[in-house]
Amino acid sequence: MILxxxxxxVIGGAVLRLLAGGERPVRALARTPSSVPTLPGVEVVRGDFTEPESLRRAVDGVRAVLLVTVPNPPTVAHDVALLDAAVAAGVRRVVKLSAIGTGEWWNGRLVGSWHQETEDxxxxxxxxxxxxxxSTFASNTLGWARSIAVDxxxxxxxxxxRQGVIDPRDVAAVAVAELVGDHSLGRSLTLTGPELLSAADQAEVLGRLLGRPLRVADLPMPAMRQRMEEDSWDGAxxxxAVAGTGWARSGGNAVLTRTVExxxxxxxxxxxxxxADHLPRFSE
Ligand SMILES: NC(=O)c1ccc[n+]([C@@H]2O[C@H](COP(=O)([O-])OP(=O)(O)OC[C@H]3O[C@@H](n4cnc5c(N)ncnc54)[C@H](OP(=O)(O)O)[C@@H]3O)[C@@H](O)[C@H]2O)c1
Structure with a gap:
């Protein structure tokens, strides 16, 4: 059983689609089970990282867990609660979704500090x-859809x-390989796409596919912070996000690896x- x-x-959903209908039983943990699509061989259970009893039920009979560290709010205690339940239930393996740059420094700030604590x-x-x-997900560009549609x-x-933009389906495929095999046990894998791309490079691709030229506008860090605060993001x-973005802005994320391959x-x-596979979502 894989939990x-x-x-x-993004990643948990893609992992479920890859595992569905396979030889291994799969359990999906969700706060709202009805929001998980019905998939063959996938049992959905209600669970919340803040409710230890729900985690104990979710890990019962499980061999391997995909642990997605929730980004907003970033709460190390979530992951620790899941790990405690997993250890107590005799789970054998955990694959943790972390992020590139974890443990790097930018401007006196530790990048990905909560991932670092959870990895520890x-x-x-x-x-x-x-x-x-x-690295940064290709799907983050869906956050541009409204602005692209408007102007x-x-x-x-x-x-x-420039960043090594990665297709989240590749992240999911590597997660599945690590959940069912033992290619990289005991290692942190830095995963990137095949090319370094700027926002302008991505805009060129999207504009060509959409059939209309797109213009890139710099979003300075104070404006980014303001947008997140207006969208009621948790302060931490x-x-x-500021630390990670500052690190990327300074060129820290201009990294390519061949690990996916x-x-x-x-x-x-x-x-x-x-x-190309997600173009309709830019016109929704
Ligand atoms: N985006 C990027 O470019 C990027 C790059 C590298 C690494 N990452 C890392 O990827 C991770 C996020 O993965 P993602 O993008 O696949 O996630 P996501 O799409 O942001 O979804 C977050 C998931 O966490 C669940 N969740 C939130 N609070 C929960 C709680 N209290 N108990 C149980 N589940 C809860 C949400 O369920 P609900 O439906 O109930 O809300 C949702 O399924 C982060 O750790 C981030 O640092 C992201």
Whole structure:
């Protein structure tokens, strides 16, 4: 039995789609089970990281867990509660979704500090573990959809910096490989796409596919912070986003690895492939 947390989210959802109908039974943990799509071989249970009893029920009979660390609000205690329940239930393996840049420093701030703390807890849990540290997801560009529809503008929070944009389906595929195999036990894997791309590069791809030119507008860090605060983001989440964005803006995330290809035996998908597959979502 494999337990997938974050089942309604980007990576958890993609992991469920990959595991559905396979040989292994799968359990999805969700605060609102009705928001998890019905998939063959997938049992959905109600669970919340803030409710230890629900976690104890969710890990019963489970061999491997995908642990999605919730970004807003970032709460290390969530992950520790899940790990405690997993250890007590005799779970063997945990694959933790972390992020690229974890443990780096920018402007006196630790990047991905809550991922660092959670990775430490995973390492100390006694479970077999793999930490996945993906680069920025291609799907983050869906956050541009409204601005693209309104005035054809792509807001760029990282000031032209290039990043190893990754298709979240590749992150999910690596997660599945680590949940069912033992390619990388005891390692933190930095996962990237095949190319370094700026927001302008991504806008060029999207504009070509959508058939209309897009314009990139720098989104300075104070404006980004203000937008997050107006959208009622948790204060700690805002500070973490500022540190991560500052790090990327300074060029820290101009990193490519071949880990996706090493694990999956095929190249990482391009941003263009992801964009072509999701184009209708830019017109919703
Ligand atoms: N976006 C990127 O570019 C990027 C890059 C690298 C790493 N990451 C990392 O990826 C992680 C986020 O993954 P994601 O994008 O797949 O997630 P996501 O789409 O943001 O979804 C978050 C998930 O967490 C669930 N959740 C929230 N609070 C919960 C609680 N109290 N108990 C149980 N479940 C709860 C949500 O369920 P509900 O439906 O109930 O809200 C949802 O399924 C973060 O740790 C982030 O740092 C992101």
């Amino acid at each position: 997938v947390t974050g089942a309604t989210g 807890a995973v390492r100390g849990s006694g479970l077999d573990w793999t930490a996945l540290r993906p 054809g503008v792509v807001p760029d929070p990282v000031g032209g910096a 989440a805002v500070e973490l 090493e694990v999956l035996g095929r190249p990482a998908a391009t941003f263009e492939t992801w964009a």
